[in-house]
Amino acid sequence: MAESKTPIIEIRQVSKVFKLQDQTINALHDANITIRKGEFVCLIGASGCGKSTLLRIIAGFEQPTSGEALMWGTPIAGPDPTRGMVFQDYALFPWLSVRDNIGFGPASRGLARSVVKETVDKFVELVGLTKFANAYPHQLSGGMKQRVAIARVLANDAEIVLMDEPFGALDAMTRERLQDELLDIWQRTGLTVVFVTHSIEEAIFLADRVVVMTPGPGRIESDNPLILPRPRDVASPEFNDIRRELGAKLHSHHAKKAA
Amino acid sequence: MAMVETGAPPASVPVARPAGKSPWERLKPAALALIVPALLLAFWQVATTQRWTRLIPTPYEVGEYMIDFAWGGIYDDAFSGTLVTHLLASMGRVYGGFALAALFALPLGLMIGRIPTARMVLDPFLQVMRPIPVTAWLPLSMILFGLGPRSAFALVCLGAFYPILLNTIFGVRSVDPKLFEAASMLGCQGNAQFYKVVLPAALPSIFTGLRLGLGLAWFVIVVGEMTGVPQGLGAVIMDGRTLSRTELVICGMIIIGIAGYISDRIVVMIGNRLLAWSPTHHG
Numbered sequence A: 001m002a003e004s005k006t007p008i009i010e011i012r013q014v015s016k017v018f019k020l021q022d023q024t025i026n027a028l029h030d031a032n033i034t035i036r037k038g039e040f041v042c043l044i045g046a047s048g049c050g051k052s053t054l055l056r057i058i059a060g061f062e063q064p065t066s067g068e069a070l071m072w073g074t075p076i077a078g079p080d081p082t083r084g085m086v087f088q089d090y091a092l093f094p095w096l097s098v099r100d101n102i103g104f105g106p107a108s109r110g111l112a113r114s115v116v117k118e119t120v121d122k123f124v125e126l127v128g129l130t131k132f133a134n135a136y137p138h139q140l141s142g143g144m145k146q147r148v149a150i151a152r153v154l155a156n157d158a159e160i161v162l163m164d165e166p167f168g169a170l171d172a173m174t175r176e177r178l179q180d181e182l183l184d185i186w187q188r189t190g191l192t193v194v195f196v197t198h199s200i201e202e203a204i205f206l207a208d209r210v211v212v213m214t215p216g217p218g219r220i221e222s223d224n225p226l227i228l229p230r231p232r233d234v235a236s237p238e239f240n241d242i243r244r245e246l247g248a249k250l251h252s253h254h255a256k257k258a259a
Numbered sequence B: 001m002a003m004v005e006t007g008a009p010p011a012s013v014p015v016a017r018p019a020g021k022s023p024w025e026r027l028k029p030a031a032l033a034l035i036v037p038a039l040l041l042a043f044w045q046v047a048t049t050q051r052w053t054r055l056i057p058t059p060y061e062v063g064e065y066m067i068d069f070a071w072g073g074i075y076d077d078a079f080s081g082t083l084v085t086h087l088l089a090s091m092g093r094v095y096g097g098f099a100l101a102a103l104f105a106l107p108l109g110l111m112i113g114r115i116p117t118a119r120m121v122l123d124p125f126l127q128v129m130r131p132i133p134v135t136a137w138l139p140l141s142m143i144l145f146g147l148g149p150r151s152a153f154a155l156v157c158l159g160a161f162y163p164i165l166l167n168t169i170f171g172v173r174s175v176d177p178k179l180f181e182a183a184s185m186l187g188c189q190g191n192a193q194f195y196k197v198v199l200p201a202a203l204p205s206i207f208t209g210l211r212l213g214l215g216l217a218w219f220v221i222v223v224g225e226m227t228g229v230p231q232g233l234g235a236v237i238m239d240g241r242t243l244s245r246t247e248l249v250i251c252g253m254i255i256i257g258i259a260g261y262i263s264d265r266i267v268v269m270i271g272n273r274l275l276a277w278s279p280t281h282h283g
Helices: A051-059 A098-108 A113-126 A142-155 A172-189 A200-206 A237-250 A252-258 B023-049 B059-071 B083-114 B116-129 B134-145 B149-173 B177-185 B192-224 B233-242 B246-274
Strands: A007-020 A023-036 A040-045 A066-071 A083-086 A160-164 A192-197 A209-214 A219-225
Touching (some): A023 A051, A023 A192, A040 A051, A051 A083, A051 A192, A083 B177, A098 A142, A098 B192, A142 A160, A142 A172, A172 A200, A200 A237, B059 B083, B083 B116, B083 B192, B083 B233, B134 B149, B149 B192, B177 B192, B192 B233, B192 B246, B233 B246
Parallel strands (some): A040 A192
Antiparallel strands (some): A007 A066
């Protein structure tokens, strides 16, 4: 595939400075990263390392203070349906049913009602919520809400899905199930996924590449391609070797500070 | 392969309420709600028949007068059979004043909530006017609108205005910012967000404002009808006081209570239909 050679996202020397009253915070410093179509990339790091800021810059919610954020070579000017965001706290529209939440994007783009209905039916089924299609968000469990949040960006033809600690608020069992389901969707659809997490294990289980970030100022410490076959076994020695290696990189800035 | 259903049962599932409820289960709320009025009525009966007070008529007398007030044929005085006339006069002012208040307060509230310039221009002025009680407006309102129904109408409108305005502003301003981000990454941007995000998100709050406003309209109507209004429940109560007809005063109070209650229940029912999605909005 020629397409797989073209980077879908390019981040070039991106820095982000926030001003809070008279304090300036270097949320992100000189970040460089290239994401190719179909990749599953995890951003991992302690809080304050800029991983969420980087994700929000890719989404278009924030503009870089300096540097360039490009999608297919064009600067990212603002939020856009081609880059779907899945928030940790779901951010579903509480006044819309599961169906209407999933149909929100297609309806906003002015698609014909029959097309919207068809799309919604397909994605309600894809995330296994057919029985709850007419329920409101407050009637759903956390795992089900996150399924709706994933379905609504997929239903909107997102090319790249940005996920900000999407499973962080879920219990362990639900989290594992959703990780499996997400991988399943990713493998079948050829999506590109950028996934922010603070769990090393989650990152190694899911990602093609794990980008380790460190705080103070937020920067990319290393970019680690994983060559583990899928499905991955969390209990295997190889998995644990990588976990140890990434753990060391994650904590390297502590060692530097102590020295 | 499609995603599989979660094994764990969801927190709550939309299920129809079980149809077979025992008769007691159905009557219980009404029965419990009637305890306090029944006790009060019993106390009233005892207090008047035992002659603890001679100033208040017995419940029976009031009940009899109520029937005369509604249909006539017992005393046949100036008030016999006039209940509907007075009730309709008051209802006209309550709903008319309320509607006019809503007509001004809703757009103003949406503007102040959404547009910073509008907020800076209007909010300080409205905040200074707000602590002035409706009763303090009465003399000015009589000077401006004259003695009579127009003044009552204006007071009702003023009374209902602030709850609607303040709750609308609150609703618009407290929309979760994440929902704007969610809408814009789904392709709904700019002015479309007002209709697809702000309005629905603010609806519960707007509704609370309308409900409070209507309640206050019933509250204010008596004050508004106290002077120079020939018809209306407030006028009946004031006339009853002037003529020392205590039973008339009590009849007027009971009817205002019931009318206000019924009108509130109707609003709540509409709200429950419209806001079925909101977990906190089941009145």
